[in-house]
Amino acid sequence: MKKIFLLLALIALFFGCKNEQAQTKSNSILTTTSILGDIIRNMVPEEIEVINLMGPGTDPHLYKASPSDYVHIREAQFIVLSGLHLEGKMAEVILGLDGEKKVKELTSSMTTEQIINSDGFADGHDPHVWMDVEIVRWCVLKLKTDLIKWFPEHRKAINERSEAYILKLGRLNREVLSILNEVPAERRIIVTSHDALNYFARAYQYEVRSLQGFSTAAEFGLKDVTALVDFIIDRKVPAIFVENIVSDQALKAVQAACQERGFEVALGGSLFTDALGNENTKANTYEGMIRANAITISHALKN
Ligand SMILES: [Zn+2]
CATH class of the missing domain: 3.40.50.1980 (Nitrogenase molybdenum iron protein domain)
Structure with a gap:
C-alpha cells in the first residue's frame, strides 16, 4: 500500500x-x-x-x-x-x-x-x-x-x-562549551533513547550511550535494556535524558530497572534532539535548543 x-x-x-x-x-x-x-x-x-x-x-x-x-x-x-x-x-x-x-x-x-x-x-x-x-x-x-x-x-x-x-x-x-565544561570529566556521560549525540560527544568531550541506536525506527529488546542498566550502574551515571521526539516510556523502564537493582538514577530532563521545541518554549530556535540542551545536561550531571 x-x-x-x-x-x-x-x-x-x-x-x-x-x-x-x-x-x-x-x-x-x-x-x-x-x-x-x-x-x-x-x-x-x-x-x-x-x-x-x-x-x-x-x-x-x-x-x-x-x-x-x-x-x-x-x-x-x-x-x-x-x-x-x-x-x-x-x-x-x-x-x-x-x-x-x-x-x-x-x-x-x-x-x-x-x-x-x-x-x-x-x-x-x-x-x-x-x-x-x-x-x-x-x-x-x-x-x-x-x-x-x-x-x-x-x-x-x-x-x-x-x-x-x-x-x-x-x-x-x-x-x-563553558556551560558543559562545568561538568567534571568522570560525570560526562549522556544516556538517551536514540543515538543523536555522537557529534555532540566529539565536540564537547562527552561519552554517549543509547537504547535504540542511530534511528528512532530501530527496535530494542530486553537485552538492550539490561545492557544499558548494567552500564548505568557500573559507571554510576547520575542522570539519564528523555528526548522531545521520543516517548519517555522506555527510559522510565530503564530507570525502574536500575531502582530494582538498588541504584537511583534521575531523569535529567528532556533534550531537544532531532527537532525544535514548540513555539512557547525557549528551544523554538536552533540556538535556543542547543542552549537548552547544554543547560539541562550541565544541571543534571554536574553535582
Ligand atoms: Zn535521530
Whole structure:
C-alpha cells in the first residue's frame, strides 16, 4: 500500500513538474526539518519565504510525507535538505528532481573528517550533525554561496544575515562549551533513547550511550535494556535524558530497572534532539535548543 502511494505521488510529481513548470515558487525555499528551517530563516531576508515540511517536535526518522508535502515539493523551485539520509525516502524523491529544481543538502559541504561514520545508519554516516555548532557554522558558511547564486537579487541581504548568523553561532559555541565544561570529566556521560549525540560527544568531550541506536525506527529488546542498566550502574551515571521526539516510556523502564537493582538514577530532563521545541518554549530556535540542551545536561550531571 505504501509503495503504491509513493508511486502515485511520484507520478503526480512527475506530471505536475512537466505541466506546471511556470507555477513553481521562485521566491521561497522549501526545507525539511524544523531545525534546518530555522537555520535557513536566519540566512535569508524576510522577502524570501521559508516553507518547512516538518514542524517542531516531529521525528524525521519516522516522518511520512503527506500529499500536501508533495504539492509543496512540486511547487518548490529551491529545496534544502539536511542530508546524510536523515530524510530517508523523501530525500530520494527530492534528490531525483535535481536538475528540474535546485536542490542542496546542508551537509554536502562536510569533509570526511567532519562526518562521523557508523554502521548503524544508511551509507554508514551519522546524520545528526546539528549537535556540533561548529559544524553548522561551517555548513552555513558554505551554503551561503549557493543561496546567493539562487537569489542574486538578495545577495547583499543574504550575505549580511548569514555573516551575522555565523558570528552568533561562534558565540553560541563558546557559551555552550563553558556551560558543559562545568561538568567534571568522570560525570560526562549522556544516556538517551536514540543515538543523536555522537557529534555532540566529539565536540564537547562527552561519552554517549543509547537504547535504540542511530534511528528512532530501530527496535530494542530486553537485552538492550539490561545492557544499558548494567552500564548505568557500573559507571554510576547520575542522570539519564528523555528526548522531545521520543516517548519517555522506555527510559522510565530503564530507570525502574536500575531502582530494582538498588541504584537511583534521575531523569535529567528532556533534550531537544532531532527537532525544535514548540513555539512557547525557549528551544523554538536552533540556538535556543542547543542552549537548552547544554543547560539541562550541565544541571543534571554536574553535582
Ligand atoms: Zn535521530
